[in-house]
Amino acid sequence: MSIGPNSEFHSLLRFQTPTVQAEGQEQAVPATGSHAPRIELHTGKLSKLMDFLFRKSLLTCSISVIAVMALFFYELITRSKLSIARFGFSFFVGNTWDPVSGDFGALPFIYGTLVSSLLALILAVPLAVGVSVFVTELCPRFLRGIVSFTVELLAAIPSVIYGLWGIFVLAPLLHTVVQPWLSQYLGWTGFFDGPAYGIGMLAAGIILAIMIIPIIASITREVLVAVPQSQREAVLALGATHWEMVRMAVLRNARAGIMGGIILGLGRALGETMAVTMLIGNRPEIAKSLFAPGYTMASVIANEFSEAADDMYLSALVEVGLVLLIVTVIVNACARLLVWSVTRGYSARNNA
């Protein structure tokens, strides 16, 4: 991060001039009086009080972050008590989801969430690492800004628009081109088998992959940049090729951070709702073929929450949400710790 000392100085000057002039109209510090010498400002009782209030109100703001997290857990646990008490552990291994008879097992949703997220990771990780290496190590300078800005844009597209595009562009493309090809050449594996509708687990995995690439790529870029330049120079000086330099000096040093980025991407994929709901087919089944429709934890909540009539149904859906909350908190905590452990020496505080 580059900070020109001159510009900082200017902004300080900019600040001083108007404030000194506006002294007389300053309403917030009447205790010092409009004619009081400026130097006494900080000794006034009122400004001490203001300092105190200022500090406490900021503290309250920071407590709000923790309060929100605590409230989430509190609300979800109290609202899902009914279902936790009734089903216990069988909630996680039960195969039936039958609101009519009041029997709830979340296994198909857990399966769908895990499979779609893993599929997304398999597709996204090589691409995301590739694009970060390209941006930080290999590409010409003028392309660097453009490529990283475009990847950022990818992160700014709302989930519902990915879903829209998935329904009308990706799914037909899969249906007419990709799936026939896959079933012809890879059908024997069992993963690309059966009727192909376009919409299904494969479509959900692909759209998720596109959505998590920017997250993995931006963290990876951050940790690649944090690798000291001297490491690269040392390896190059030993006669390594460009790729060998990237592999030995850069990727090896950044391993933990990249892992953190991948886990962060996983966290996003697990909880992603709208695009997946629009593309996965929404059928609570466990099928080996990726062509078959599935259902995820997030999409069952999105589809059924507002029509859940009785308490047990609602409670079961909240429990699905609670599971999602706990899993994503754990996943994100791990990812953050990993990323912090790598980039700590390069944080803004040290640069300031």
Place this chain on the structure above:
Amino acid sequence: MPSVSRPLSLVRRATNVCFVGLSGLAALLVLAPLAAIFGYLVYKGIGSIDWAFLTHTPRPVGEAGGGMANAIVGSMMILGMGSIIGVPLGIGAGVYMAEFGRGRYVTFVRFTADVLNGIPSIVVGIAVYAMVVLPQQHFSALSGGVALGIMMIPTIARTTEEMLLMVPNTIREAALGLGIPQWRTTLQVTLRTASKGVITGTMLAFARVAGETAPLLFTAFGNQFWSVKPNQPIAALPIQIFSYAISPFEDWHRQAWAGALILIVLIVAAVSAVRVVTSRGNMANNA
């Protein structure tokens, strides 16, 4: 021949070319869907945006025509309420972490904010449903605002903190040395120096929640009719796009594309404005 001047082996050279090429290919593959999505959005959306789309409310199910005027206004209302909640809390938390916080407490807040950032938006929706909608007994625009506001807090807090930490300590010391009380130093010197970065963070958080659908599904709920009452269900652009996209009607599909184009234009405008403002200024990160 001495080993120093030995030319690179063919294998090493080939591997090098191969992997450099692969990473370029990865960049292309990542950019391809972006081009495809934007291309389609413009192609499908631009022909569908007309005066009626911007000024009319939706027609009854299955009838052609009508527009998303209520959804556009509804989205702005929800986002406005969300910003009123999220921006002060987020900036306040960020300032506290950067300026006053030392030790374990701040590390804990920072960590919680980061984890909160990764919580699925649908979970935020459930929690706000339990906190606001259930006691109120009905869906409301306000609850949608609360949901989006909560989602803005951690993002804004973390970027504010990072931006303030980039302000050199000498500036704070200079202000305090002139006898300016702490609160004014923080507000008028430190925050002001970092204002560009803080605004960037706020706009990015705004752009991020602007397209959120999942937390609104059972808070703002959506509304086919014109409504601007904060305690009634309200229409929102993302919800409208979602329900039109999964509907079986050709005309609604058309309107979904149009709505999506408007939404993305708003978001991209916000992000690029931020990019332009920051790249000109002194706080630009040299990414």
